[in-house]
Amino acid sequence: MPRIQLGTWVNDAVDWLTTHMGWLFDFCKTVFLGLYDGINAVLQAPQPLLLAGIFAVVAFWLRGTLAGVLTFVGFAFIDSLDLWENAMITLALVLVATVIALVISIPVGIWAARSDRVSGLVRPVLDFMQTLPAMVYLIPAILFFGTGASAGIVATLIFALAPGVRMTELGIRQVDRELVEAADAFGTTPRNILLRVQLPLALPTVMAGVNQVIMLGLSMAAIAGMVGTGGLGGDVNQAIGQLNVGLGAEAGVGIVILAIYLDRMTSALGTQVSPLGRRAAARLRAAQGLKIWSYRPRPAVAVIGVVVLALVSGGLGVFGSGGTASTAAAGSKDVSQGKKISIGYIPWDEGVAS
Template sequence: MDGFRIPVGEWAATAVDWVRDNLEALLDVISMVVRFLVDGLTDLLVATPIPIAVLAAALISWLLRSWQLAVGTVIMFTVIVGMQMWVSAMQTLALVLVAALVAIAISIPLGIWSARNATVRAVVKPVLDFMQTMPAFVYLIPAIVFFSIGVVPGVVATVIFSVPPGVRMTELGIRGVDPETVEAGHAFGATPRQILRGVQLPLALPTIMAGVNQVIMLALSMAVIAGMAGADGLGKKVVEAISTINTAQGVEAGLGVVFLAVFLDRVTAALGNPSEYRGSLLGALRRRRGKRRADADAIHAVPERVPTPVGA
């Protein structure tokens, strides 16, 4: 048995080489699109005047969460500017947003399909287990082979690492809808697509948005690993600090990642139901609109007094 060995690694390397040699055109298109999206968003974020960018982030925080988060956002982003990490933070933010959007575009439809088809669920589940348990560094090896050094392999590895929670939470949300509610939709003659749009997705939205939040957090957690692949941003600063034993730079870049994570986590957590957060502007507007509608319904519900006939 000492000489027996299953060459799984060689088989995987052969498959990677085959993809690189035979799908070069497709890989070039993916590389061009990803680089265009990340570079374009990075240029937009960096070109935006810092005060306007900070105020916009604070307004988003207040709109969706609370004024306290808005104040905290101003403080955190001001610290990032003071550490001279603003450009790197915007590069990381662009990478995370592009990777998260791609992961969400893949995971939500796949999660819906898995929730509505038992065969798809049986196939997808072990694949997701594999994707979640495989060390994230391993994803960089084929990504670098396919796309060379730069931002593209970082985005690809981030997407692969971030997809599983989005699929799982979407499937959980759709399958968690009360079956009696779905049956009521069938009883009224609704088609499966109408039930999905009008019943299952609205009721599963908080769970789906929790999955979106996890996708974004995992994408941000890959920032350092993407930096190892050559992607610009805070991750690259951390890698440089490790290679040069630069404690100051490592702490500053790490704080930048933490501040971005806090901002993105709090904002995306509120997307599912901003009305739950008393301090959010959007929640206040929805509550005021609901109160006005309730008052209007109460007025219309008051029966009109029938005048008593004269002489009765």
């Protein structure tokens, strides 16, 4: 039987895209890097413990006192391992990839839920995306976007795209048809049926899809360290290249802490944004009574706490930057005198030796 030259056809297609669609990839790369640099700058600006306090206040509002305390302890532990900067790089990459993935997946899921033909076309594509090994996504990402954060973002969002589409479609299709027919009988427009009937009732399932997108994005972000994204994934890749079990364990624990925090917060947020979830949570709290470990403040109190911590961190950044600038200006003659620098490299033996 003659061999089918599938690889040759794929290479020709890639060459054509690189030649004729390079402007589009450059534009996407600029947008992705702009979002990533902005979010990373916001996460890196405050003092680590102050930002950990902001994360703790969010957990306190969404899940209660115990969650807030454990959140602060977990992020303080990451800071104590000297992994704070890398953890925030990973978090910024995951947030950017998640936002882009949701912007694509939720409209596609709605479209698939409202059209059986679109659903039939989308389902095989989603099956292909979910069964393809995660490492394969790095190849086209490097070819079209080069190494660095942009390639990691693209590979992460493609890998995490499928659950958002599936869960959005599932949530809308699970809405009782009689409710939709009743709304239609009262003269409700298709747009209002979607926005006021279907999406509110489908929110728990949609938020479960958001949770899965974030979890898959975080798992892919660790693999994306192989293309130079840095962060905790870069530490894991470095530990594999050097057989450094200790560094791998530290980076792995940091990824686990981020994953647990994002998982718990998104699941709690799904309960808060859903009318049915809020009523169920209120009934549960009324049945259990007031407990200090499950106490949750009002949203206004949580917002005030976040604003106060943000203002404090911003003030420290302003006052600290002047001192840093003056110190740098005064000590310009001592540049490179025993200062630590970071050099990017692939952790092969010759790279380590260099």
